[in-house]
Amino acid sequence: MTEYKRVKCINCGEENPRKLHEEQDKNQVLYYSMQGTPVYKYKMKCGSCGTKFDKA
Numbered sequence: 001m002t003e004y005k006r007v008k009c010i011n012c013g014e015e016n017p018r019k020l021h022e023e024q025d026k027n028q029v030l031y032y033s034m035q036g037t038p039v040y041k042y043k044m045k046c047g048s049c050g051t052k053f054d055k056a
């Protein structure tokens with residue numbers, strides 16, 4: 001059984017996955033790859049109200 005994680009906007013309560021987009025947060029580097037490329041933390045962005053929030 002696969003677990004489906006429902007993401008919900010913390011501001012407006014949008015739950016439609018087509019309106020919630022993953023976005024790299026360029027202020028938060030998680031680590032650097034062996035090529036020296038920064039790997040950023042991902043945040044969710046709500047397409048309805050524009051709020052960015054952490055994934056649960």
Ligand SMILES: [Zn+2]
Binds near residue numbers: 050051
């Ligand atoms: Zn929202």
